[in-house]
Amino acid sequence: xxxxxxxxxxxxxxxxxxxxxxxxxxxxxxxxxxxxxxxxxxxxxxxxxxxxxxxxxxxxxxxxxxxxxxxxxxxxxxxxxxxxxxxxxxxxxxxxxxxxxxxxxxxxxxxxxxxxxxxxxxxxxxxxxxxxxxxxxxxxxxxxxxxxxxxxxxxxxxxxxxxxxxxxxxxxxxxxxxxxxxxxxxxxxxxxxxxxxxxxxxxxxxxxxxxxxxxxxxxxxxxxxxxxxxxxxxxxxxxxxxxxxxxxxxxxxxxxxxxxxxxxxxxxxxxxxxxxxxxxxxxxxxxxxxxxxxxxxx
Amino acid sequence: xxxxxxxxxxxxxxxxxxxxxxxxxxxxxxxxxxxxxxxxxxxxxxxxxxxxxxxxxxxxxxxxxxxxxxxxxxxxxxxxxxxxxxxxxxxxxxxxxxxxxxxxxxxxxxxxxxxxxxxxxxxxxxxxxxxxxxxxxxxxxxxxxxxxxxxxxxxxxxxxxxxxxxxxxxxxxxxxxxxxxxxxxxxxxxxxxxxxxxxxxxxxxxxxxxxxxxxxxxxxxxxxxxxxxxxxxxxxxxxxxxxxxxxxxxxxxxxxxxxxxxxxxxxxxxxxxxxxxxxxxxxxxxxxxxxxxxxxxxxxxxxxxxxxxxxxx
Numbered sequence: 001x002x003x004x005x006x007x008x009x010x011x012x013x014x015x016x017x018x019x020x021x022x023x024x025x026x027x028x029x030x031x032x033x034x035x036x037x038x039x040x041x042x043x044x045x046x047x048x049x050x051x052x053x054x055x056x057x058x059x060x061x062x063x064x065x066x067x068x069x070x071x072x073x074x075x076x077x078x079x080x081x082x083x084x085x086x087x088x089x090x091x092x093x094x095x096x097x098x099x100x101x102x103x104x105x106x107x108x109x110x111x112x113x114x115x116x117x118x119x120x121x122x123x124x125x126x127x128x129x130x131x132x133x134x135x136x137x138x139x140x141x142x143x144x145x146x147x148x149x150x151x152x153x154x155x156x157x158x159x160x161x162x163x164x165x166x167x168x169x170x171x172x173x174x175x176x177x178x179x180x181x182x183x184x185x186x187x188x189x190x191x192x193x194x195x196x197x198x199x200x201x202x203x204x205x206x207x208x209x210x211x212x213x214x215x216x217x218x219x220x221x222x223x224x225x226x227x228x229x230x231x232x233x234x235x236x237x238x239x240x241x242x243x244x245x246x247x248x249x250x251x252x253x254x255x256x257x258x259x260x261x262x263x264x265x266x267x268x269x270x271x272x273x274x275x276x277x278x279x280x281x282x283x284x285x286x287x288x289x290x291x292x293x294x295x296x297x298x
Numbered sequence: 299x300x301x302x303x304x305x306x307x308x309x310x311x312x313x314x315x316x317x318x319x320x321x322x323x324x325x326x327x328x329x330x331x332x333x334x335x336x337x338x339x340x341x342x343x344x345x346x347x348x349x350x351x352x353x354x355x356x357x358x359x360x361x362x363x364x365x366x367x368x369x370x371x372x373x374x375x376x377x378x379x380x381x382x383x384x385x386x387x388x389x390x391x392x393x394x395x396x397x398x399x400x401x402x403x404x405x406x407x408x409x410x411x412x413x414x415x416x417x418x419x420x421x422x423x424x425x426x427x428x429x430x431x432x433x434x435x436x437x438x439x440x441x442x443x444x445x446x447x448x449x450x451x452x453x454x455x456x457x458x459x460x461x462x463x464x465x466x467x468x469x470x471x472x473x474x475x476x477x478x479x480x481x482x483x484x485x486x487x488x489x490x491x492x493x494x495x496x497x498x499x500x501x502x503x504x505x506x507x508x509x510x511x512x513x514x515x516x517x518x519x520x521x522x523x524x525x526x527x528x529x530x531x532x533x534x535x536x537x538x539x540x541x542x543x544x545x546x547x548x549x550x551x552x553x554x555x556x557x558x559x560x561x562x563x564x565x566x567x568x569x570x571x572x573x574x575x576x577x578x579x580x581x582x583x584x585x586x587x588x589x590x591x592x593x594x595x596x597x598x599x600x601x602x603x604x605x606x607x608x609x610x611x
Contacts, residue, residue, distance in 0.1 A: 035406055093592055099406050100351045104547055105591050107540055111584030118577050231417060231536055238410055271421030278414045283399055286407055 005141045007260045013149045015256025016156035020214060021229055022236040023163060023248050024207030030180050030243030031200040033099055034091065037106040039208045040230030041113030042082055046212030048117055049078045051126035051221040058130050067131045075213035079206030082113075087201040095197075110226070118223055125222035132217035152214065159207070163245060176200065180243065235278040241288025250289055303472050307555060311465040318457050328565050330457050330525045333464045335545065336561035337518035340471055341511030342546040343557050347475065348507055349487030350404065354412030355542045357419050358389040358512040360534030362519020364429070365389070367529040370438035378440040378459060382520050389516030393509045401505040404490070416534050423531040434530025437523045460521050464558060467514060472554045474510070483507060544583070548590055550597020560598060 025039045053074045057067050086109055094102050135147035167173040179186045179196055187193050212225075219225070236255050240247025255274050262273045269276075281289060314333075318326050338359050345352055365388035369375040375384065396415060403411055424432050439452065447455045474480045482503045485493045490500045523529050532538060549560025567586070571579035594601055 035410075090588060097595075100409060101547075101591060101595075103406070103409070104543060105588060107544070108584040108587035108591065111580040111587070115578045115581035115584075119581075123577075227537060231413070234410060235414070238407075238414075242406070268425045269421075271424060272418055273421075275414045275417040275421060279411065279418065282403075282407065282411050282414065286403060 002141070002143060003264050006143055007257065007264050009140065009143070009145060009150075010263070011253075011257035011260030012153055013145075013256075014260055015252040016153045017211070017215060018232065018236050018256055019156045019248060019252035020152075020159055021208065021211035022233040022252060023159065023245065024204035024211070025233050026237045026240070026243055026245065026248045027163070027207070028201055028204035029237065030245070031176055032197050033102075033243075034106065035099070035103045035234075035242070036204070037103060037230055038086060038109040038113060039106075039204070039233060040226035040228075041110050041117070042079060042205050042208035042226075043212035043215075043229045044117050044226035045078050045082055045113065046075045046209030047216040047219075047221045047225060048121045048126065048212075049074045049209075050213035050216040051128040052121060054128040054130060054217070055126065064130065064134055067134070071131065071213050071216075072210065075210040076206050079209035080202055082209070083198075083202040083205035086205070087198055091201070092194075110230070114223075114226065117226075123223050125220040126216075127220055128216045130217070146218075148217065155214065159210075160245075160249060167245065172196075172199070232274065235274050238288055239278055239281045241290035244288065244290035247288055247290030299473060303553065303555070304469055307465055307468050307472070310555060310558075311461060314461050314464075315458070318461065319454065323453055326453055326457050327525065328569060329562065330460045331522065332562040332565040333460045333558060334518045334521040334525065335542070335565070336558035337464060337467055337521070338515040338542050339545045339549060339557035339561055340467065340554060341514035341518075342542055343549075343551050343554070344471065344475070344483070344507050344514070345511050346546060346551050347480075347487065348483035348504060350408050350504065350507075351543060351546075352412040352511070353409040353536060353539050353543060354414070354416035355511070355515050356534045356536065356539035357412065357416035358393060358515035359519040359522075359538070359542070360416070360419055360423070360529075360531070361385070361389040361392055361512075362516035363523040363529040363533050364423070364519075365516070366520040366523040367435060367437045368429070370440075371435065376438050376441045377444075378442050378456075378520075378524060381440065381524065382463075382517060385516040385520035386513050387516075389512040389519070390509050393512030394505075397505040397508045400508055401501045413536055413539065416539055417536060420531050420534040420536075423534060430530070432531060434528060434532075437527050437529060439527070440524045456521075456525050460525070463517065463521070467517065468554045468558065471510075471514070475554065479503060479506065544587055546597075547587065548597060550594075550599035552596060552599035552603055556597060556599035563598070 021039075021043060024042075025036060028034055028036050028039075050071050053070055054067055057070050058064070090105060090109060091102070094105050132146065132148045135151065137144050138147050138150070139145075165173075167176060175186070175191050176196060178189070178191060179193055183193060211229075232255070236248060236251040238251075239254055240249070240251030254277060258273050258277055259270060262270045314329065318329050321329070338355055341358070342352065342355060362385035365385045366381045369381055369384045375381060400408065400411060400415075423429060429435060439446075440456070442455060442459070445455075475483070482493060482498055482500075486500050486503060493500050493503075519533070522533075545560050545564045546557065548564060549556040568579065568583065571582045575582065590597065
């Protein structure tokens with residue numbers, strides 16, 4: 001019973017984290033058909049800037065709860081700046097090239113940003129534990145959980161709802177859906193696809209940075225945190241179906257619960273299980289659980 | 299069959315051998331690594347000619363590495379040729395099995411499924427304490443058909459073996475790419491459906507190409523394991539696979555010699571970048587890659603052949 005509760009709660013927390021990180025990735029893929037490897041660096045950028053700014057914030061006498069606002073604000077700022085540089089500076093030159101070539105370009109950007117982070121923040125770890133400790137702990141079914149972790153579930157739900165609302169209930173969302181469905185026709189109908197691309201990339205980048213910023217208080221922020229995140233996010237996105245928003249939700253839940261179950265029941269398979277699930281899903285449904293099968297072109 | 303490319307490769311072999319035997323030990327070691335990894339990249343070239351890019355070549359490479367290491371430590375096999383055979387067998391067998399699945403996929407899904415499989419191997423290796431988990435383990439000193447070189451001669455022997463194998467492999471792949479089955483790769487890249495109309499199974503062709511790429515990566519893995527004397531799970535991680543793709547893009551797919559040339563340039567570049575700016579070498583590599591993608595879509599080889607054509611006029 002206790003293990004079940006632990007698996008469910010840990011799995012949900014982990015799934016929320018994965019959801020926040022992966023939704024930006026799938027949004028960018030869905031609209032732009034770019035599998036953005038640099039998403040891992042955006043995560044790292046978000047984590048570093050948040051950890052750094054929280055360190056400064058808590059040295060002043062400002063109210064401690066304001067740190068949450070600072071956390072989110074820093075992610076938004078760094079995500080916007082990075083997205084402008086990446087999309088306008090590099091990716092813009094690649095539109096129309098092979099998907100794989102663009103993946104490689106983002107891989108190159110990833111390498112550059114990895115070292116950029118080291119140059120700016122050094123190689124020593126940063127700790128921004130204060131917001132994590134601020135909320136305290138709670139006992140659920142006889143097990144202790146950090147409220148910060150549980151709050152992550154709520155944040156993920158809010159982000160998910162916002163993205164769903166943005167895509168389905170706003171004018172820009174409708175335009176985006178049109179672009180996702182058929183880029184060429186959208187251009188022909190007078191939609192400014194370049195502007196939408198820049199906007200989507202910015203939103204995706206901010207979500208990636210936000211994922212990092214929200215994780216920063218729970219971990220020690222050190223070089224290399226982006227490397228692992230990106231393959232995890234790939235797994236989530238591929239399981240759910242590249243470019244599908246509900247898919248990310250399901251993918252994150254599957255990966256989250258699987259990993260939590262593995263950690264509690266059979267720690268040896270922890271890493272293995274995620275990619276095993278990903279391979280299984282790809283084998284049975286190549287386009288992912290929620291993906292649309294592509295039409296073969298002659 | 300003995301055309302200009304084969305003679306060119308033979309000349310390159312002589313140059314590499316000459317350079318390798320004169321060069322300092324560290325440079326010779328670098329050359330061995332570059333050639334070994336060049337073979338993995340050559341495997342990628344075979345796939346890329348068919349329009350397929352794999353982000354999981356670390357899987358076959360790692361299988362070769364670990365097959366060599368394990369055969370030495372658990373079975374007592376130290377003969378380099380036997381290790382090579384085992385490495386090829388291991389990677390090709392797995393490629394044969396996984397190929398039934400992988401050959402159904404194209405584009406991004408092919409790249410990602412390959413990556414998933416390599417990450418599974420990584421996950422298994424990291425958690426297997428018999429194999430040293432994340433630390434890996436040491437590989438026994440190899441022998442060569444009963445000849446056990448002294449400490450001093452070992453480097454030269456491994457180098458000679460690697461260079462000769464690279465040459466043989468390059469010639470074989472050159473012949474393969476010039477054959478009907480080789481050309482079908484390009485046809486698949488251009489239009490798979492029409493290939494099927496012509497009565498060729500694209501899936502079977504891709505399956506075979508996968509096994510060839512796996513065998514090449516296996517050879518590269520075994521030679522790396524022998525040369526370095528150590529294997530660890532990092533060899534199967536996605537960043538290693540990414541590095542192979544990087545070199546493949548840097549080299550271009552213009553010729554079977556391109557991967558070796560690209561690989562040597564990459565290793566030299568990395569060594570110096572790492573030497574002079576340990577914290578920014580990745581940044582440098584990333585910048586080079588971006589420049590190549592933007593300005594040289596055909597890789598370094600295309601620049602070379604373009605300038606040669608210019609001379610001819």
